[in-house]
Amino acid sequence: MRLTRRSLIGTVWATGLAACAAAPGMSAGAQEADATELARLISSGQISAAEAVEAAIARASAIQPTINFMVSDTFNAARARAAGPVAGPFAGVPYLIKDLNDVSGAITRNGSRASRSAQPAQTQDVYVSATLSTGLICIGKSATPEAGYLPTTEPLAFGPTRNPWDLQRSTGGSSGGAAAAVAAGVVPMAHANDGGGSIRFPAANCGLVGLKPSRGRLVAEAAPGPTDISVQGCVSHTVRDTARLLSLTERNGTAALLAPVGYVERPVRRRLRVGLLTKGFGGHEADREVAASVSAAGLMLQSMGHEVSQTDWPTAESFQDDFLAFWSLGAAQDIAGVTQATGLAADETNFEPFSLRMAQNASQLSQADVGAVIGRLMAATAAYATWMKGFDIVLSPVFASPPSPLGYLRGDVAFDTLRERLIRQVGYTLIHNVAGAPAVSLPLGRTSGGLPIGVQVSGAVGADGLLLEVAYLFEEAMPWRSYRPRLG
Secondary structure, eight states: OOOOHHHHHHHTTOOSSSTTOOOTTOOHHHHTOOHHHHHHHHHTTSSOHHHHHHHHHHHHHHHHHHHOOEEEEOHHHHHHHHHSOOOSTTTTOEEEEETTSOOTTSOOOTTOGGGTTOOOOSSOOHHHHHHHTTTOEEEEEEOOSGGGOSSSOOOTTTOOOEETTEEEEEOOSSSHHHHHHHHTTSSSEEEEEESSSTTHHHHHHHTOEEEEOOTTOBOOSSOOOTTOOOEEEEEESSHHHHHHHHHHHBOOGGGOSSOOOOOOOSOOOSOOEEEEOOBOTTSOBOOHHHHHHHHHHHHHHHHTTOEEEEOOOOOOTTHHHHHHHHHHHHHHHHHHHHHHHHOOOSSTTTSOHHHHHHHHHHHTOOHHHHHHHHHHHHHHHHHHHHHHTTOSEEEEESSSSSSOBTTTTOTTSOHHHHHHHHHHHTTTTHHHHHHTOOEEEEEEEEOTTSOEEEEEEEOSTTTHHHHHHHHHHHHHHSOOTTOOOOOO
């Protein structure tokens, strides 16, 4: 069936609460349209950018009260941009920017009560500018936990973002608002970033593709240092959307720090050496259904002739505690910067208990302690590089369990309890940020109750292209595009 203006607006971007559910008579193409397809429809004149944006705004307005995915909207600016000429491969496609990044004219809240008096940004991040230069149109700022610290999007300042698959479950974090909006059909893909799993966690919990690129892969204000752990990216329904956006925002020419990937368009065609593990850094075994999803992905690759073998993380026992200590240094720096700039008190009227406790813990570290932590993290980087020489890719869980109940990882849970939960839950993603290596969450598993389970595919530094090729392979062999949640 030909996708017409009416069929696309009336189905893919419908404003009812049955998110991504097939309407009577809806074509399969309309139901599964991604950003690449929507851009083609706009380019061909079947719909206009203004209509695509208006439909996304209507969808956002209908869905926001249910899942709370957005902190603030940029509807007027989006309408104005869509009304004029829009150029680029994604011209006219509606999009969200995560509320840790500045967008000119929009307020950045960082998920925090301390930002209640923030003013609209006068400039925007280099990566945001590069993203929007592809023709994407920002319709709002997506929700995040305070400063992106936690793997759930339940900021006390704004309330929880709810998972479209189960409104009592977490979306993951810190790009939880972005993932919820994409899963619910508000936008076909959305901006995300990752300092310890914050692209991959929400992708896993919401049934999406979430690639954490290699350190230094994408455009930025400056070249990253060896301890810079955060990277930019997106969450999407399809591998091709993620691959295309990566190709459009990576460093090129003399600015390239890694060999450019370009636009990856097809599955891997060579035999792979695949490592597989289901235990976390601390030796905890993943939930049964999560482990089964990873094993099933390994068996699928093995059936296609790839060599699959069991392995273990190359990290030391102290790795997660070292990462948390390093993370705490960032919290201390963030809180000090906010209090100095605003005069606000560093207390629970402005910051969450978890953030304050991390800053307190950081204050107790001596310079020698900090040096030792960084030294051990650099040793983990070297160990990862050596380990990956034995494999092309490694399969693992993303989270130890399926989406957790709301409140389980929230920032006001008693610190020691929360710490133990974090150590168990996030024992699969941190090393890639420390090592600067790429990793992608793919929606390859489901619980008996129908909740998404992400399987992580990781590789050596710079192997982003290979991971995309493997992702295409899985997308063909274990297709997920019709697997969408229903609301209402």
